Amino acid sequence: MAKPLLMLPLLAAAFFLAAAASASARVPAAAFTTPAVTRTANRSGGCYPRFFAFGDSLIDTGNFIHYSTAPGPVARSPYGETFFHRPTGRASDGRLVVDFVVERLGFPYWTPYLAGKTEDDFRYGANFAVASGTALNQLLFKKKHLDVGGITPYSLGVQIRWFEKVLAMLGSTEHERREIMASSLFLVGEIGANDYNHPFFQNKTREWVMPLVPRVIRSIGMALEALIQLGARTLYVPGIFPLGCAPRYLFLFRNSSTADYDPATGCLRWLNDLTTHHNSLLQAKLAELRRAHLDVSLVYVDYYDEVLSIVSAPARNGFTPATALDACCGGGGFHNANFTVHCTEPGAVQCPDPSRYVSWDGLHMTEAVYRIMARGILDGPFAVPPIVSRCKKY
Numbered sequence: 001m002a003k004p005l006l007m008l009p010l011l012a013a014a015f016f017l018a019a020a021a022s023a024s025a026r027v028p029a030a031a032f033t034t035p036a037v038t039r040t041a042n043r044s045g046g047c048y049p050r051f052f053a054f055g056d057s058l059i060d061t062g063n064f065i066h067y068s069t070a071p072g073p074v075a076r077s078p079y080g081e082t083f084f085h086r087p088t089g090r091a092s093d094g095r096l097v098v099d100f101v102v103e104r105l106g107f108p109y110w111t112p113y114l115a116g117k118t119e120d121d122f123r124y125g126a127n128f129a130v131a132s133g134t135a136l137n138q139l140l141f142k143k144k145h146l147d148v149g150g151i152t153p154y155s156l157g158v159q160i161r162w163f164e165k166v167l168a169m170l171g172s173t174e175h176e177r178r179e180i181m182a183s184s185l186f187l188v189g190e191i192g193a194n195d196y197n198h199p200f201f202q203n204k205t206r207e208w209v210m211p212l213v214p215r216v217i218r219s220i221g222m223a224l225e226a227l228i229q230l231g232a233r234t235l236y237v238p239g240i241f242p243l244g245c246a247p248r249y250l251f252l253f254r255n256s257s258t259a260d261y262d263p264a265t266g267c268l269r270w271l272n273d274l275t276t277h278h279n280s281l282l283q284a285k286l287a288e289l290r291r292a293h294l295d296v297s298l299v300y301v302d303y304y305d306e307v308l309s310i311v312s313a314p315a316r317n318g319f320t321p322a323t324a325l326d327a328c329c330g331g332g333g334f335h336n337a338n339f340t341v342h343c344t345e346p347g348a349v350q351c352p353d354p355s356r357y358v359s360w361d362g363l364h365m366t367e368a369v370y371r372i373m374a375r376g377i378l379d380g381p382f383a384v385p386p387i388v389s390r391c392k393k394y
Helices: 011-016 063-067 097-105 138-143 156-170 174-183 193-200 212-230 247-252 269-292 303-312 367-378
Strands: 051-054 125-127 185-188 234-238 297-301
Touching: 051 097, 051 156, 097 185, 097 367, 156 174, 156 212, 174 212, 185 212, 193 212, 212 234, 212 269, 269 297, 269 303, 303 367
Parallel strands: 051 125, 051 185, 185 234, 234 297
Antiparallel strands: none
16 A cells, blocks of 8 residues: 655755755865775786776765765765765765775776766776666656756766766777777666655655656666667676665654564565565566677676665674664664754764664665675675676686
């Protein structure tokens, strides 16, 4: 049964575009640049020479703060406190999944695409993900009468066009570009969660959101097809993590009946059902593309079961059971997830040890969880075959 929603600000706007972030309080974007870390490239045994990623805030390593005039809480401490010891534009206390992948491949941490200027900036690949990003374009949401103020215009389709510009910069001939494509590793997603978050946080029901799912999958499929036509041969495509376990959703639907919750996890059943529907359609789309492109490796990454396994057995994974569904840094209230007060603002409640928490700010995970998720895609079992097993010498 669909749940009526309270009128609340759009999720992305509430999180990223907080009114309290005035221009005078902002730190220059250059201050958020990821620190350079010198590494010997391809330490993992001559793996992929380049790695390209597309998606939203689960992947964004600084693109949002390089274009936004009001990047909001993510541009202030305690974001980044665990590893970088300052905010870098990552929506976490530390590193993201892509950071751990980059480390394993032996590359320096990426320059965000919007901060890059020369071919040298993209020597090891590029990250095109943008926080609040969607698979569907902003115009579609506008036509559906949603407030698009908090929806970035840099949807997945735009990110693909950015990539084409970088590819042209890296390869001057068709042959060079196809060689780059064939030897590179691509991570397309996680993407799609915000296509559902934005309307849910604008008072839309499950019945309103569900018809978006096939359109989201179609958009992801078109992006994958575009990369394949350019010559991509190795693509990893994550599904969506269980939204029904996100503290912000648990706070939003805090008046739900007992029957709405999964007794094994405390997560919202109906919202996780929507998530599994998305993931099932995504897997079907990947199967369709595999049949059409027999020489291409399209690997589904099961973020849903990976995160659900952590929430289901937090102690086994090193997390505190009593707070497995709570935000480490949030606005208090149910599950510490009242997002009218942001993690960085006066009145916010911050946990003493993020490494014991699953959720960082009620929607994004802690570095500790991203480390586990990265292990699942690098070494298995949540990507078959895992990235490291597919490493090739070039």
